Amino acid sequence: xxxxxxxxxxxxxNSAPYINAHRGRTFVLMFGGEAAQHPNFANIIHDIxxxxxxGVRLILIHGSRPQIDERLQLAGHQSSFHDGVRVTDAAALExxxxxxxxxxxxxxxxxSMGLPNSPMQGSSIxxxxxxxxxxxxIGVVDGCDFLHTGKVRNIDAAGIRQNLDAGSxxxxxxxxxxxxxxxxxxxxxDIAVHTAASVSADKLVLFGAAQGFLDSNGELVRQCDLNxxxxxxxxxxxxxxxxxxxxxxxxxxxxxxRCQIISYAENCALLEELFTHDGSGTLVGNDxxxxxxxxxxxxxxxxxxxxxxxxxxxxxxxxSRELLETEINHFRIxxxxxxxxxxxxxYPYPEYGxxxxxxxxxxxxxxxxxxxxxxLAELEAxxxxxxxxxxxxxxxxSAHWFLEQGFLEAERTQLPEQKKxxxxxxxxxxxFIKTLSRS
Numbered sequence: 345x346x347x348x349x350x351x352x353x354x355x356x357x358n359s360a361p362y363i364n365a366h367r368g369r370t371f372v373l374m375f376g377g378e379a380a381q382h383p384n385f386a387n388i389i390h391d392i393x394x395x396x397x398x399g400v401r402l403i404l405i406h407g408s409r410p411q412i413d414e415r416l417q418l419a420g421h422q423s424s425f426h427d428g429v430r431v432t433d434a435a436a437l438e439x440x441x442x443x444x445x446x447x448x449x450x451x452x453x454x455x456s457m458g459l460p461n462s463p464m465q466g467s468s469i470x471x472x473x474x475x476x477x478x479x480x481x482i483g484v485v486d487g488c489d490f491l492h493t494g495k496v497r498n499i500d501a502a503g504i505r506q507n508l509d510a511g512s513x514x515x516x517x518x519x520x521x522x523x524x525x526x527x528x529x530x531x532x533x534d535i536a537v538h539t540a541a542s543v544s545a546d547k548l549v550l551f552g553a554a555q556g557f558l559d560s561n562g563e564l565v566r567q568c569d570l571n572x573x574x575x576x577x578x579x580x581x582x583x584x585x586x587x588x589x590x591x592x593x594x595x596x597x598x599x600x601x602r603c604q605i606i607s608y609a610e611n612c613a614l615l616e617e618l619f620t621h622d623g624s625g626t627l628v629g630n631d632x633x634x635x636x637x638x639x640x641x642x643x644x645x646x647x648x649x650x651x652x653x654x655x656x657x658x659x660x661x662x663x664s665r666e667l668l669e670t671e672i673n674h675f676r677i678x679x680x681x682x683x684x685x686x687x688x689x690x691y692p693y694p695e696y697g698x699x700x701x702x703x704x705x706x707x708x709x710x711x712x713x714x715x716x717x718x719x720l721a722e723l724e725a726x727x728x729x730x731x732x733x734x735x736x737x738x739x740x741x742s743a744h745w746f747l748e749q750g751f752l753e754a755e756r757t758q759l760p761e762q763k764k765x766x767x768x769x770x771x772x773x774x775x776f777i778k779t780l781s782r783s
Contacts, residue, residue, distance in 0.1 A: 358620075363398055363619070366399075369546040369547070371549060372543075372547070372549070373549045374405045374532060375551035375608055380411075381410060382609055391614045396513060403543065403545070412443045415439040415443055416439050427485075432493040432528075433491050440519070448515060452473070472513070472515065477499060478500070479495065492528055499543070504539070516535055533587065533591040547602050552607065557588065557589050557626040558585065565626050569630075570597065573592065573628050576589055589628070593628060596629065602628070604626065607625065643672065650687055650705050660705070671691075685710045687703060688705070697731070699735045701723055717749065736759065736778070738773035738774070758775065
């Protein structure tokens with residue numbers, strides 16, 4: 345077997361937890377008309393077909409801004425905008441309907457392909473479109489009448505779920521319908537946020553031109569919470585980036601747990617985002633993407649997987665599963681997207697006012713980002729809450745790191761009596777002690 349083939353198999357194996365996690369989940373995918381014009385759009389369609397085959401419930405929401413602009417330009421009709429929102433008069437509305445309908449038919453046709461020797465060979469996908477979006481007019485704002493430009497009034501969540509339950513992909517265009525029979529030109533982002541919130545979507549995935557959200561230095565922001573997203577929107581000067589990040593933040597505020605910004609120009613970006621640990625773009629989350637918490641019995645397997653390589657090297661003392669199960673309440677872990685990437689333990693000796701910090705381990709892929717420091721700080725806070733005035737460590741290879749964290753080297757005689765009696769002379773571990781500050 346070639347090394348390339350082996351890498352593909354390893355990737356497939358590593359993606360298995362995500363396949364299981366995503367099955368039966370509801371994802372809303374939002375992409376503008378620019379994405380549909382890009383050469384990579386066919387690959388996105390193939391990836392959507394793959395998600396459908398893996399049991400992901402999909403709602404696709406497409407825009408048509410450039411397609412509308414092209415039609416208006418050919419017709420010699422000039423659109424007016426107010427605060428970046430198109431004012432849709434009766435003549436423009438005809439071109440809006442034409443652009444949206446044409447693009448919707450194109451997407452339906454792409455999802456209907458089953459060509460031999462193609463990624464969609466053998467696929468049989470039902471696509472459902474309909475009057476799921478009830479709209480109302482924006483009306484007059486700052487003296488400007490937006491005419492046939494509207495905003496979402498209601499989403500037929502029950503109707504959408506019924507089609508998802510039947511195995512269909514739901515496709516929504518940027519149009520809404522009023523109870524009086526009118527058609528309104530709607531914002532793509534408005535539909536995406538309302539739809540994701542109404543159906544309690546697990547993810548809202550937003551496609552843009554860039555890899556994700558880029559900071560002022562052009563660096564990819566891998567993840568951020570709502571407060572960080574707000575700060576980033578204030579600093580951003582790129583209109584598309586700003587629009588996508590605002591949409592992600594609105595989605596999270598509306599109750600969507602995770603909103604992700606990825607590239608429509610980068611092949612496999614959707615699969616990389618959904619089936620790898622670090623993803624391809626930017627994650628905006630309601631919860632902390634990396635959560636520190638107390639360990640439970642269900643975490644034993646993940647901790648063992650993390651510490652076993654260091655035990656084999658002699659860096660850590662060997663812990664059996666049975667021992668770890670009895671000591672699990674002493675551990676804290678750092679969890680990233682459901683995977684344990686760091687752990688540490690506190691063993692208190694309350695009669696001596698002291699506690700042992702042990703088993704600080706970070707997965708090799710996530711070292712260098714102060715995760716060990718974060719767990720150490722939490723354990724020190726735990727020790728202070730227990731009324732301990734100092735913590736100590738025994739280490740053979742991490743002396744400098746503990747010195748950097750404020751520990752001082754000490755003699756073995758300064759250990760609690762219980763710990764001294766268990767000291768392994770053969771390992772000859774160095775002792776470091778840190779006095780906890782009083783708040």
